[in-house]
Amino acid sequence: MTMDLLSRHCRPLGEDSPPLKGKALEDYRAAVSDRWKVVDDHHLEGVFEFEDFLGALAFTNRAAAVAEMEEHHPEITLTWGKATVRIWTHSIDGLSENDFILAARLDAVEGPGRP
Secondary structure (H helix, E strand, O other), rough: OOOOHOOOOOOOOOOOOOOOOHHHHHHHHHOOOOEEEOOOOOEEEEEEEOOHHHHHHHHHHHHHHHHHHHHOOOEEEEEEOOOEEEEEEHOOOEOHHHHHHHHHHHHOOOOOOOO
């Protein structure tokens, strides 16, 4: 299954929406880069590495702008040369299509600063 996640946008989900599981979750995971790992069938985690602190900071700011546009906000931990991003849909306490859309968008804005 091939998905064009960059052509989609995050949308509000009700609390009664079920989180992705099984084959659907596997299909979405396969549609994003290998940096993204599904953790405990609950959230995505991706690590972005850079040559220095400023590269990681610049990415974090770009990621924040994308998250704000999509109205879907990840947890970002910034350290020297690295930003670790965790994404899940809080309203359903699990993974939804929105999380994979945001992951694909963050891969697209990674930009300069990679080692």
